[in-house]
Amino acid sequence: MPTDTHRAIEAVWRIEAPRLIAGLARLVRDVGVAEELAQDALVAALEQWPAEGVPDNPGAWLTTTARRRAIDRIRREQTFRRKVEEAGRELEESSPDIGALVAEDDGIGDDLLRLVFVACHPVLPTPARTALTLRLLGGLTTDEIARAFLVPEPTVAQRIVRAKRTLAQARVPFEVPRGAELTARLSSVLEVVYLIFNEGYAATAGDDWMRPELCADALRLGRVLARLAPREPEVHGLVALMEIQASRTAARTGPGGEPILLAEQNRARWDQLLIRRGLAALRRAEDLIEGDPGPYVLQAAIAAGHARARRFADTDWVRIARLYEHLARVAPSPVVELNRAVALSMAYGPEAGLALLDQLTAFPVLRDYHLLPSVRGDLLAQLGRHAEARAEFVRAAALTRNERERTLLLARAAAPPEPAPGHP
Amino acid sequence: MRFMVITKATAASEAGEPPTTEDFETIGAFIQELVDAGVLLAADGLQPSAEGARIYFDGGKTTVVDGPFTETKELIAGYYLVETKSLEECVEWFRRYPIRQAGGAPANLEIRRVFQAEDFGEEFTAEQRDAVQRREATVAGN
Numbered sequence: 001m002p003t004d005t006h007r008a009i010e011a012v013w014r015i016e017a018p019r020l021i022a023g024l025a026r027l028v029r030d031v032g033v034a035e036e037l038a039q040d041a042l043v044a045a046l047e048q049w050p051a052e053g054v055p056d057n058p059g060a061w062l063t064t065t066a067r068r069r070a071i072d073r074i075r076r077e078q079t080f081r082r083k084v085e086e087a088g089r090e091l092e093e094s095s096p097d098i099g100a101l102v103a104e105d106d107g108i109g110d111d112l113l114r115l116v117f118v119a120c121h122p123v124l125p126t127p128a129r130t131a132l133t134l135r136l137l138g139g140l141t142t143d144e145i146a147r148a149f150l151v152p153e154p155t156v157a158q159r160i161v162r163a164k165r166t167l168a169q170a171r172v173p174f175e176v177p178r179g180a181e182l183t184a185r186l187s188s189v190l191e192v193v194y195l196i197f198n199e200g201y202a203a204t205a206g207d208d209w210m211r212p213e214l215c216a217d218a219l220r221l222g223r224v225l226a227r228l229a230p231r232e233p234e235v236h237g238l239v240a241l242m243e244i245q246a247s248r249t250a251a252r253t254g255p256g257g258e259p260i261l262l263a264e265q266n267r268a269r270w271d272q273l274l275i276r277r278g279l280a281a282l283r284r285a286e287d288l289i290e291g292d293p294g295p296y297v298l299q300a301a302i303a304a305g306h307a308r309a310r311r312f313a314d315t316d317w318v319r320i321a322r323l324y325e326h327l328a329r330v331a332p333s334p335v336v337e338l339n340r341a342v343a344l345s346m347a348y349g350p351e352a353g354l355a356l357l358d359q360l361t362a363f364p365v366l367r368d369y370h371l372l373p374s375v376r377g378d379l380l381a382q383l384g385r386h387a388e389a390r391a392e393f394v395r396a397a398a399l400t401r402n403e404r405e406r407t408l409l410l411a412r413a414a415a416p417p418e419p420a421p422g423h424p
Numbered sequence: 425m426r427f428m429v430i431t432k433a434t435a436a437s438e439a440g441e442p443p444t445t446e447d448f449e450t451i452g453a454f455i456q457e458l459v460d461a462g463v464l465l466a467a468d469g470l471q472p473s474a475e476g477a478r479i480y481f482d483g484g485k486t487t488v489v490d491g492p493f494t495e496t497k498e499l500i501a502g503y504y505l506v507e508t509k510s511l512e513e514c515v516e517w518f519r520r521y522p523i524r525q526a527g528g529a530p531a532n533l534e535i536r537r538v539f540q541a542e543d544f545g546e547e548f549t550a551e552q553r554d555a556v557q558r559r560e561a562t563v564a565g566n
Contacts (some may be wrong), residue, residue, distance in 0.1 A: 011512035015461065058516075109460070216507060223462030250540070273465060273505070 005050045012058040013042055014139040018224075020062055021112035021136050025174050027070050031118050032164030034135060038071070041066035058356055071199050112137075113228040114174050120189040123170045128163035128193045130199075131156050137224070138217045147210040149199065186229070190296060193221050197242050215246055226281070236285035239295030243278030244303040247271040263312045275307045295331035298323055317347035333365040344373055350379040370399035374409060381412075426465070426538040427514045433473070433499035434525060438492065439474045450522045458506065465516065469502035488558050511537065 017038060024034035041062045056060040062184070119132040130149075134140040141162065143148040146153040154182045177185040200214030222239040229235050251265040280305050302323045324340035337360050345353025357376050366372045377392030393413035397406045443451070456466035458492045470476075473491035478486040493499060518533055525531045 007510070007512045008516065011510060011516040014509055014513050015516055045468075213509075219464035224460065227460045277465065310478075335485070 011422045017139040022115040121348045233285040233288040234294040240278045240281035247274035298327040298358035334366045350382040429504040431502040432544040433501040466505040
């Protein structure tokens with residue numbers, strides 16, 4: 001098979017798969033079956049296109065092929081059901097509407113949105129949600145998903161098979177949740193997308209390139225979602241957060257792959273296009289908000305605060321500390337409190353941060369979290385309490401799993417006390 | 425991967441003729457598809473070259489020449505900045521570009537990959553950074 005055609009088919013698949021599967025799912029009311037039908041159409045394309053060439057409208061070709069198979073399948077099932085009925089049994093579930101086959105792609109956006117909600121359904125465990133979302137909506141192969149998440153391919157394949165079975169068994173309806181349920185279900189969708197993004201963001205230099213690529217996959221999903229659910233401020237908030245975080249990609253690691261902290265990043269390497277897109281998404285979110293902003297909008301606002309500062313010294317820490325305080329109320333977490341402590345110390349001096357940190361030591365989650373003693377050591381050193389600072393650095397060094405960080409912390413523990421600049 | 429898709433000038437675009445209402449709608453629908461798919465990062469159309477200028481650097485000499493420029497087909501008339509998985513995906517999207525030249529005259533879109541951080545990564549040594557600075561200096565005519 002000519003490689004060119006094969007790659008063209010892959011590209012067509014990437015573009016068409018989500019819409020194709022979503023449209024089929026509306027017909028057959030089963031995401032798993034829809035995915036299989038779409039796969040069948042892909043196989044047909046792989047057989048025919050290398051010989052006949054890629055059709056002018058490859059999306060329509062795939063849709064027609066898959067729909068034809070869907071109709072066959074529905075007819076078979078209906079014949080089967082009739083026979084069952086003739087045998088005198090009751091048929092509880094309604095059969096899919098064959099008339100819908102005649103209607104063209106009206107409301108494909110609605111179908112995509114339904115597909116998103118089904119793929120991220122809470123009946124599924126989180127790894128299944130991410131795998132299914134990337135497969136159905138990102139157009140990724142199981143192999144690509146496996147490489148990106150550093151797990152064997154059969155594991156991902158099995159996760160997807162099980163997920164499809166679970167959805168069918170639980171009779172998860174192919175629909176967008178309404179009313180009070182919508183908020184909870186939407187937050188499950190956003191969580192999955194942000195999880196995919198963070199998996200990519202956590203990738204390091206030696207990793208397979210599929211891993212950092214997850215950031216782009218998540219961003220694309222987020223942008224799609226913002227078009228599908230344009231009235232939801234949190235969707236725009238998540239997009240803003242991801243765009244702004246992605247803008248720092250070039251600056252956040254050094255030539256050897258070592259992480260570079262926000263304070264030391266070369267801001268000239270931040271991607272201004274992504275920052276502009278992020279700030280625009282944040283504005284859209286803020287325009288839609290009625291009442292209190294949600295956690296993604298607040299995190300995006302914090303990221304925007306950094307993005308707007310041309311130099312680290314220009315950062316508006318008072319504002320950022322206030323946003324963290326707000327975030328701690330909306331989405332309380334010890335890690336948010338830790339960040340708030342850092343922001344407070346930057347805004348009002350080390351004592352302010354230390355006062356909050358001392359309350360945090362009570363959280364069991366933070367007991368083994370190396371950043372707590374590391375930040376505490378930092379603030380103590382600024383206050384000239386060097387003996388205590390050293391003890392904290394040693395503790396942090398023992399807790400971190402990152403070799404480079406450990407070396408750095410031990411060096412700080414061993415260093416002679418130096419006057420802290422700015423805090424005499 | 426980020427790509428810039430460059431559209432070329434035509435006699436009509438160089439004459440400053442605005443697109444027909446029909447073309448405007450067709451291209452609008454295409455752009456909407458790119459946005460809906462989360463692929464489009466930015467796009468702009470350019471005014472005729474009569475509204476622009478060129479700066480020539482030759483040795484120590486700098487010359488500014490106002491537009492218009494004659495080699496219409498080589499002129500840039502606009503660009504799309506997109507993020508796709510591969511060159512093939514970008515090609516697949518823009519094979520669907522809906523605007524054709526009047527009378528079916530030949531035209532082309534040029535697709536170019538944009539340099540990004542990962543293109544340098546670990547290989548981007550201090551020497552290469554110097555090389556880039558040297559290149560930039562060459563471009564500036566020093």
